[in-house]
Amino acid sequence: MSTDLSEPDHSQIHRITLPRIVLVGENILGQIRDICVEQNFGKALVITGETTIKIAGQKTVDLLTEGGIQTNFTLVGDATRATVDKVISKVKEFSSDVVLGIGGGRNIDVAKIAAHDSGRFFISVPTVASHDGIASNLASIKGSGRPYTVKATSPLAVVMDSCIIAESPYRFTASGCGDMICKAVEVRDWRLAHREKNDYYGGYAASLSLMSSQHIMERASLIKARTQEGIRTLLEALVSCGVSMSIAGSSKPTSGSSHLFSHSLDQIAEKPALHGEQCGVGSIMMAKLHGLNWEAIRDSLQTIGAPITAEELGMGKEVIVKALTIAQSLRPNRYTILSKHKLDEKKAAELAEFTGVI
Numbered sequence: 600m601s602t603d604l605s606e607p608d609h610s611q612i613h614r615i616t617l618p619r620i621v622l623v624g625e626n627i628l629g630q631i632r633d634i635c636v637e638q639n640f641g642k643a644l645v646i647t648g649e650t651t652i653k654i655a656g657q658k659t660v661d662l663l664t665e666g667g668i669q670t671n672f673t674l675v676g677d678a679t680r681a682t683v684d685k686v687i688s689k690v691k692e693f694s695s696d697v698v699l700g701i702g703g704g705r706n707i708d709v710a711k712i713a714a715h716d717s718g719r720f721f722i723s724v725p726t727v728a729s730h731d732g733i734a735s736n737l738a739s740i741k742g743s744g745r746p747y748t749v750k751a752t753s754p755l756a757v758v759m760d761s762c763i764i765a766e767s768p769y770r771f772t773a774s775g776c777g778d779m780i781c782k783a784v785e786v787r788d789w790r791l792a793h794r795e796k797n798d799y800y801g802g803y804a805a806s807l808s809l810m811s812s813q814h815i816m817e818r819a820s821l822i823k824a825r826t827q828e829g830i831r832t833l834l835e836a837l838v839s840c841g842v843s844m845s846i847a848g849s850s851k852p853t854s855g856s857s858h859l860f861s862h863s864l865d866q867i868a869e870k871p872a873l874h875g876e877q878c879g880v881g882s883i884m885m886a887k888l889h890g891l892n893w894e895a896i897r898d899s900l901q902t903i904g905a906p907i908t909a910e911e912l913g914m915g916k917e918v919i920v921k922a923l924t925i926a927q928s929l930r931p932n933r934y935t936i937l938s939k940h941k942l943d944e945k946k947a948a949e950l951a952e953f954t955g956v957i
């Protein structure tokens with residue numbers, strides 16, 4: 600057998616990048632220093648926010664400095680392209696070897712994109728468990744008003760201190776559960792796109808995402824009781840979903856019609872709720888459209904203490920109905936159950952009423 604040394608067809612290569620180190624445990628911020636020392640990093644830039652600097656940012660800066668790593672930090676307030684560009688300039692000016700994102704979605708997304716665009720390593724240190732971007736290679740960034748997803752880098756390490764997460768406001772944890780439970784629906788959207796539009800479908804990535812949803816539904820009471828086991832289940836589910844996106848090379852296993860509903864609320868609601876809270880409510884209605892057991896999804900969300908109605912999201916009925924009618928138009932190329940059941944105002948209102956959302 601001879602080896603063919605000609606250039607491979609790059610369109611046929613499926614490249615998967617995954618986090619190298621995933622740490623979950625109590626009081627483990629010190630591990631970040633050990634990882635950076637092991638990697639021989641000389642300089643580190645910490646991206647954090649005004650609240651998260653007090654929770655974990657300053658402590659990480661001190662730990663890294665004690666470990667002999669020259670460390671600087673930058674506070675960011677939003678995840679816009681302008682902020683990312685400022686951080687990239689800082690990374691280059693400081694010649695940082697690694698960029699650490701410490702906090703919630705924004706800080707992690709900015710650090711992830713800045714690390715990717717400047718060719719540096721990225722370490723993810725979430726202080727809340729509100730969504731699955733903590734371990735993925737995708738990031739969400741705001742441009743001309745609306746958020747869009749960009750491919751970035753998989754973290755070298757994800758360090759999740761379960762004590763910090765357990766002490767964060769419970770609303771974030773419940774939101775993270777909404778972002779997980781909705782995968783039961785998102786995976787069905789992906790399968791539907793495969794069946795009806797011949798979309799690429801990866802069974803392994805889909806199974807990982809679906810399993811995250813099942814684990815959270817099974818352990819809803821443990822999460823509500825804020826046990827370490829419950830928090831750990833959520834953190835592992837969030838990481839699994841990040842890995843499923845990396846394996847699929849796309850957000851398709853984790854983002855379908857429930858996410859489109861959430862994105863449309865982000866556009867039209869006066870005060871949007873948290874991402875996972877909106878996805879959770881969306882998944883109740885989308886599950887009904889798919890013919891799934893939507894009551895089980897609703898009951899799990901309710902046990903966890905996540906919103907299940909418009910009122911609990913802090914929104915009027917008309918906002919929910921409008922969001923349902925425009926959701927698919929935000930991303931026409933992503934085929935979902937909403938492409939199949941085109942909802943006009945009347946049908947949207949019926950769906951939301953039937954499932955008790957309004």
Ligand SMILES: [Zn+2]
Pocket residue numbers: 730731778858874878
């Ligand atoms: Zn999500």
